[in-house]
Amino acid sequence: MDEAMPSNATGKVYLVGAGPGDPELLTVKAQNLLERADVVLHDDLVTPAILSLAGPQAKVVNVGKRCGAEGITQAQINARMIDSARRGLQVVRLKSGDPAIFGRLAEELDALEAVGVPFEVIPGITAGIAAAASLGASLTDRRKSSRVVIVTGHRAHANGVQKTLDWQALARADATFIIYMPGHDFGGLRSELLASGLPGEIPAAIVSRATTPDQRQQVTTLGELDKLPRMESPSILLIGWSLDRASQGSSAGDRSLTVDEVELLLSSI
């Protein structure tokens, strides 16, 4: 801890969503906070292009549990935020996507609030919403989909009993499912959703590394879900009728409105 310079000013912790990967999908506020931060504590998934936006004064530390600081505990991350803020520093705790969606935000807020360190949460573009946008697909559609259900495959698979109950209750043809950390084995999920009565024709898509130069995607159907190739993490699995536009690919339509048709539509505006 050598970023010292104790100050009388009150430090603050900004828990900031870094968005899905593309630096242009940062919010303006996140970009401004990064430029001014004294300390940036970031997760593994935050991309180098985003970290490069931190100002030259910033101490940038990877507190990710896989690559940056193997063996680091949540309590240690909390202590590091608290210590820096108490030294009067402006701390950006940078989380990929949106911090409130599967980002362990609650545990960090609890720690900050318990000791009276000021904080602010800055939302970010969550990966599932970015993945849909990158496919040119909507998540709701008045004609097809009236709700969005966000779950983690990781947790759904952690408890076999609960898993089955979950999908039976959730599976409805008018929902769009966004599944974070879906893993690689979709055979079980396919069986449960089909057993819940969903038709095999429902479109599904998996998007790997959404909005980065490494983005890859595959579009399929629920019935063919088990045949998806293995995609690199992080990935997002989307299932629902609202994705049927994605399944049409990016080919443009083959019919143009005539000049008369456009004029007719515009004439009464």
Add this chain to the structure above:
Amino acid sequence: MDEAMPSNATGKVYLVGAGPGDPELLTVKAQNLLERADVVLHDDLVTPAILSLAGPQAKVVNVGKRCGAEGITQAQINARMIDSARRGLQVVRLKSGDPAIFGRLAEELDALEAVGVPFEVIPGITAGIAAAASLGASLTDRRKSSRVVIVTGHRAHANGVQKTLDWQALARADATFIIYMPGHDFGGLRSELLASGLPGEIPAAIVSRATTPDQRQQVTTLGELDKLPRMESPSILLIGWSLDRASQGSSAGDRSLTVDEVELLLSSI
């Protein structure tokens, strides 16, 4: 339609999320597109502070159905996008929040694709996620909440039969509900959720005009939902155990870690 200047360049339509209201919660990409746009077609809810970011060359048109262009049809909005793009113009179709969440994105994409006009979807911070952030609350919590369910009150109330079925299937104590366009009468929703077995102590919050200078919020419980005061639209209703931090208010905790405790936690990093 006097923005003319027919060009050989191909125009394009960018369907852009304007975020919840705070201009700083625009993405960097949205801000850049606004600065360069030839035409900005926006909904009623996009704030003046955001519209002021459009460049001086831009023709800014409110195509909102309530305030801007009463009686305008979806087909007319579609035609206007298509016509402008065919004149070689860069069109920003600006929607509040995220365009894929209850933004009628699918219908506009269908229209553009049917006639072969190039388009791109730029995600935005959706109002429900912004509302949670403004309360300093998470939407998931490993200890309490494993899923997020996004619905509209508007649609849920449109069909009495489906409404009851919906909530009985969806209502689970480990879900966080984000209800867009919740209306003002929460007595029915309260009864259904309680009848589905959810405890009355589950925290609930309503946030009106999230992230704008006019933001107001009220924190309560499911059992007291019917006693919420009437809040101005647009508002978001949030229900779930993950919101219990919001219900503690913004008062800072009264216990500080000792220097020894912080040192102990930091020593092994």
